[in-house]
Amino acid sequence: MKEIAERALNAAQLQGASYADIRIVHQQVQSILVKNGHVEGISHDENQGFGVRVIVNGAWGFASSSVLSVEEAARVAAQATQIARASSLAKTRDVFLGPPEVHVARYETPVQVDPFSVPLEEKIALLLAADEGMRRVKGIAVTESNMAFLREDKVFASTEGSYIEQALVESGAGIEATAVGENEMQTRSFPNSFGRQQKKGGYEFIRALQLVENSERIAEEAVALLSAPQCPSGVTTLILDSTQLALQIHESCGHPIELDRVFGDEASYAGTSFLTLDKLGTFRYGSPLVNIYADATIPGALGTFGYDDEGVPAQRTPIVKEGIFVGYLTSRETAAVLGQRSNGTMRADGWNRIPLIRMTNINLEPGTWEFEDLIADTEDGIYMAVNKSWSIDDKRLNFQFGTQLAYEIKKGKLGRMLKNATYTGITPEFWRSCDAICNEKYWQIWGLPNCGKGEPSQAAHVAHGTAPARFRNVRVGIA
């Protein structure tokens, strides 16, 4: 690997690059899907390759190849410099990366049980047992349960002298039951939606998930939802469970704090951000209870790593302090514009993609409430849990979410189950209405393995730590 890296970096410099880096990546993914009582698919996917990023004449170029050889490294490096020269035809300023980042290191995800060493039979047996639990419930039309495991070995080297090796391991699993009735379909999933709960770690995480133990319950809930009353329309008090709150943070906080979005780099695709530079340090994003931070160092969380794909160490960064917006997610180039150093959030979805600013683990600090006390303290409202649908505008202000499950709250008690629950709002108005957050006992990290951004589209593996929280005067029941 070292030889390939050195050859690419040398070739890039010889072709006129003022800076170059290379990432050599090998990925293995095992996926297992059980559906309606039988194994629907098992696949093992492997891919490898390298990508070379260069600056020539003050402009970026990137090229990549799946062929791992020193000759290909030189060819691809030359191609990247040619592309960078073409980029410089339409440049308005030179790229500036700030002070050099030089690190020679190795990082590995701590793993107790290597998920690739666990026999396939054991994994299939667990999923079939969970599937059977769901299918025991009368009225269930479709059941699905899945596992996914990923191992990514990567090398980062730069002309500044960095050489970083990382071995990242992920394990994830989830189950889902769908009931179909007259012009109505209801799905319940566990532990969250988006296919599965995923973490950085080994098979020990899957064994602790309790998929089988929860299978019948979620299937019964899916069937019960078919005949549940529709979520009423109006303005009310809303309590969100921690899985839905994770997506709320993702869409309304995680994306608008990406500094490349703020600078317009994603304008034509995902959009820009309402959190413009003038708001940094002064803007009231949420109520004084709201404290949000990015932390790529939390053990086991899906957005945890050792170094980002620019070779910057993983860090913890404050985003919202007592309701005031105080920080962005940055890269070397964007941080330099603010006179800061990168907080290490540049990641690429494989060897053939350039790194972009991506969320790491963006978390809401826990509050002080017991969940039971929070319900008891709510005279009238709705409790919503587990995401079903999501949408937000291109500056991340107007959002609308739907959840799989909801219950009315009357006089401090959870009441009837409600179906097709939705809520909508404007980001800062919503977060300013937060008047209670549950304590650390209820705080959990939820992995999202499918955060989309960039062209060509890149999926990032990110996470959000949350506890249930209460919001006042929220519009619910839109459809």
Next chain:
Amino acid sequence: MLGPEKMKQIAQRVLAYSIADQTEVVLFSDETYLTRFANSRIHQNVGERNVQVRVRAIFGKKVGVASSNDVSESALDRVTERAVEIALLQPENPDFHSLPPPKPIPEVDAFVPATAECTPEQRAKAVAAICQLSKENGLVASGAFTTTTSEIAVCNSLGVFAYAPSTAADLTTVIMSNDSSGYAGATSLDVREINAEQVGREAVDKALRSRNPQSIAPGEYTVILEEYAVAEMLSYLSYLGFSALAVQEGRSFMVNKFGQPLVGENISIWDDGLDKTGLPMPFDFEGVPKQRVDFIVNGIAKGVVYDSYTAYREGKESTGHALPAPNPYGPLPGNLFLKAGTDSKERMLASVERGLWVTRFHYVNPVHPLKAILTGMTRDGTFWIERGEIKGAVKNLRFTQSVLEALSHVRMTSAETKLRGGFYGGIRVPALCIERFTFTGVTKF
């Protein structure tokens, strides 16, 4: 490019090495170049060359899949062994019948050398033209220009060998001022048909006209949806309901509706993998030739697409719409068309007493799949219409609307159509004028 002979050679090596009862090899080879720009400069200029070999090994009804992007002989042997090992370790899948037998594959020439040979300089010049137009108007340009060359080959131990090369070029731009934005895009097999200046002018015009947007109350409005918005809406409709698996599992709006009116009589929707005015592909990922499938004819629900799994369950023939195995999503349309009308957008505008002009939608997602209710935002050019004229820009709105109901209230359809990229392949649609389209919220810009 690998070419058909090299791809066949790779596939045959896998077939010869496999000990499975049946074996399938799917090969993908891609060369993609993308020039992305923002703040009127190129900030991302990338190239990629990749190959993937996907092996499906079958013993009876046990199926295993493995893939790799290393096509060296030892790697091909390894990926084959892996697929065999996975198949042998798992229980039987009762829904599996057999890999498909060979059938004649129609020829579609979807490969344009000019697109395959497009250089970074050509893309940069197109981008520079758009950036220049923006600067001349005091605006800021962003967007992406992509050129792709793809080859797909499907080969199986029953004698299937299907190979298709193709190209595609796509240019999109969003041009912004401090309080407005405008969007335009163009897609074609042939990069020479992408007129960067025309795309730039369309977006600049939108950005200039959408300045100083005013807020209007949510509610039901007559809308003119440009082709970009219609394509987005139809992509989701197709994803939610036009698959045999969705019907078999009871989660499609087509369930119990075949032969009955589903939308207005002026609506016909179909998939045609061989139509070169879209992004054609003559066969699916099982090597089955594509059949034309009518989903809705004059408002009546007619059919859905099948792969070999879903076809076997109903004793039917696959329509050639399989995705790569293993595929829990079922078959999907790949080259979708909505029938054009006879009107123009100008005539639509003249006919609207009070309503909205929508350029495109953003972040659309299903709210109620069985009713085909979607939500999403308008974006990059939303205008207020009064007495047949555009009176000014409005702040972007959130819609929450059943697509089926919307397609039941179409009063005018444009003769002109545009090609856009869909979930899998292309989608060609006209602009639509729709009555009673529901907006449920408004944002701040």
